[in-house]
Amino acid sequence: MANYYTDNKDLKFHLTHPLMEKIVRLKERNFEETNKYDFAPMDYEDAQDSFDKVLDVVGEICGDIIAPNAESVDAEGPEIVDNHVVYAPGTEVNIDALRKAGLMGMSLPRRFDGLNFPIVPYIMAADIVSRADAGFVNIWGLQDCAETINEFASEEQKMKYLPRVSAGATMAMDLTEPDAGSDLQAVQLKATWDEEKGTWLLNGVKRFITNGDGDIALVLARSEAGTKDGRGLSMYVYDRNNGGVIVRRLEHKMGIIGSPTCELVFKDAPAELVGDRKLGLIKYVMALMNGARLGIHAQSVGVSEAAYREALEYAKERMQFGKAIIRFPAVYEMITTMKAKLDASRTLLYETARFVDMYKTYMHISEERKLEKEERQEMKKYQKLADIYTPLGKGLASEICNQLAYDAVQIHGGSGFMKDYPVERIYRDARITSIYEGTTQLQVVAAIRGVTTGGYLAQIREYEAQKITPELEYLRRTLIILTDDYEQAVKKVVETNDNEFIDFHARRMVEMAGHIIMSYLLVLDSARDASFTKSAKVFIKLTKSLVKGHAEFIRSSVMEDLGSYKIDLE
């Protein structure tokens, strides 16, 4: 009888952020569908009430079904039967529950049987599901591939595939190959047009494909024979009902065991081209990946929440030296720091989700009518913010998730190392978050633009100018000093105009920016709800030591330093 939504008041806090009213109005086109669909909202309050009630169901299913199944799903995992994936029994139960509750296709438009929810409540559902079972969220969360179909596919394809997603079809994004991982330009899966059959046929191998045997897959393939780079790649949609793909192998993984990671063999698999040829990687996969990265950010937050709760519970119950271990400074510092990091990671998640909501909604509106000048400017502003916040959030939140999982096991001591407690699974599940959909190192590569173009700094200055309560003023003063440190460090590095030197310090600079941003967000949260003040204070202490440390590292760093790190391969 647990409810993972109502037992966590922080979720509702983020759901009701002031910007939500604008997002909902835009998303609902001023509530024009009120009388067209019996489940469309009448006004903002009505929409908020709907989000709240639907998330209540998500929380209930997570607490009562998905979380209790997590242990058996982790133990049993999926298997291959007759070249196809059979999920663990618990996974099937989870999918059935979510399907019947109508929680697939949450963000799709109503005309495709979706709920037309903004990204924020959808991502909140992902946050909640991840806390219940980090492996399962992959199967459920791949529904955001549908967003890419909705953005780029033809109307006919949308009508064909999207209602199926809303009805519960699962999805996959088939990108990676044995020789094309981080470097997707090397994709070789062949797409050839068959004049006789009047269809594209796919041939080749994909590897490490999450939920690779899902009902509908987006596949990146080389449509332009003889090309070698990303410009020869196109995006296809493959329908499992048509056959032509077999699952050759399931990976044996450290964590997220319930989520099948497949090696797929395509043999004349029929598929439809999505959008334009040659834009597969450069346009569509980037959109797909950005959606997926936001999803991994949500997964990281959900797993962090699970880790924090397990740690807190255990520390309160475990008695040593005649008292609960949470009474020892070494332990309570860990617990409180975990909560601060969790809050920081989550507030960054919803800030990013709001940016994505603003920009994507304007983008969809721009397909219906010409945007006003102000609207166009807003769209561009939020697109830029979404672009620099998405990798920042995914990168930092997944690292925080790993830190929290580590600390949660540590607090359990020897017991945490045993399979008897959920933290053991959480620790294994957490590990993937900083690896897939681009490692943290690659998120830094994407995020560094936000540093070098001044995008983060401009946004930090905006936070700095926002109204807060006088009690929080001293926190802002600290952050202003730290922002100066950041600015100087960036200036020094960027002025060298040396790409290797910039790359060398990139992570430090991205971390500095990210920590200042999360700190500001926590201060702003505290201004809206005093219960976040403790986390704001604690997190700013962390930010201070991190920023000062990194600033000092950069201040005393000279070009020759690189030589001390380079590895001689001769």
Next chain:
Amino acid sequence: MKGFKIIVLAKQVPDTRNVGKDAMKADGTVNRAALPAIFNPEDLNALEQALRIKDKFPGSTITVLTMGPGRAAEIIREGLFRGADDGILLTDRAFAGSDTLATSYAISQTLKKYGKFDMIIAGRQAIDGDTAQVGPQVAEKMGLPQVTYAEEIQAIENGKITIKRRLERGVEVVKCSLPLVITVNGSAPECRARNAKLIMKYKHAKTVTELQVANDDYIQLYNDRPYLNIKEWTVQDIEVNMEELGLTGSPTKVKKVENVVLQSKEAKVITSSDDDINQLMTELIENHTIG
């Protein structure tokens, strides 16, 4: 094919599964304020059986019938959120204090007024009273066959329904003709969760009384969308003998409520022979369990 017309009997009950110190008042009655009001768990099992029939036989309709105070309308909304088509709240001061006999009388009179249906599905018993009497009494009063302890409805063919029953020492599969009353055991599958679209569709559904007290910005809706009006029936809407309702219609009297510690470890098996029953009655009267 055309579907079936199904009535689900449901009750709003205090959540006695999480009883705290203040669950009972000093006078021995249930302190309802201290316990959250919930959909009686086995009635949810019953609703799930009805929903499965609806899944299998499209065109079937489910009406949730509940008797209780005004706030029991929540049970009907909960039913709508899960896939029921409509509901009736039977509510009147005249029903207050009803025991199972008076309750089953009121419900069966309502059903007679309701018209034709193919089956009535109810939970085996409610967690507040644990009597398991209302379902069977309704069947008796309506002159319908009853199948109790149902766990799975296996088939409906040619006007006959096949039901698996969960008994003390095993299962039994029985066939029965429609219409009938089925009471569902807690071992039957759990009810599905509320559905997102149905929640959004029906969340404004209200009874007439709720509409009067609600400060509702959406009042226009109730004319535009008839399905948002939950039927609320009082004694005026059904034909009843007032004597048989409420406290006056309830032979059950609560004499005293006390905490008991269960001491007897062994169960006693009593056969249905006259001797055994006589013996049992004597015992129960002697120790003042009854009488």
